[in-house]
Amino acid sequence: MTSAGDVAALLGRGDDTDLVAVAGQALPIVTAQVRGYTRGRGFSGDQPAADLDTVILTSTARLAANPENLRSEKIGDYEVQRQVVDGWTLPELAILNRYRRRAR
Template identity: 90%
Template sequence: MTTASEVASLLGRGDDTELVAVAGRALPIVTAQVRAYTRDRGFSGDQPAPDLDAVVLTSTARLAANPENLRSEKIGDYEVQRQVIDGWTLPELAILNRYRRRAR
């Protein structure tokens, strides 16, 4: 199961204790979203299948990197465009949809 330290390491900031704390708060949220999307399929107790765990890792990394969900930030002449959380990425959906129950 993904840890907050793994999320921070994926972002190249494994020694950033503040980011590890933010990731730790984001992990249960993202895990709950994955569980809801798959309707608990792919989970054994609290443990997600390895591919679902990868979705938890990547989605948590996006949320931890931009917890305020800002589209852009400008200070003087400096401006940065940020990735916002608008849902799952296509690769994440490819994994999630393998587990999702669908009406026929």
């Protein structure tokens, strides 16, 4: 199962204790979102299937990298555009939808 340290390592900042702390707060939120989206399918107790765990890792990394969900920041001439958490990515949806129960 994904840990906060795994999230920080994915972002190339495995030794950043502040990022690990933020990832630790984001991880249960994203895990609950994945469990809700799949309606619990793909979980064995608290343990997600390996592919769902990958979705949890990547989505948590996006949230931890930009916890304020800012689209951009500008200071003088310096401006940075950030990725915001605005739903699942297409690769994440491809995995999630394999588990999601749908009406027929």
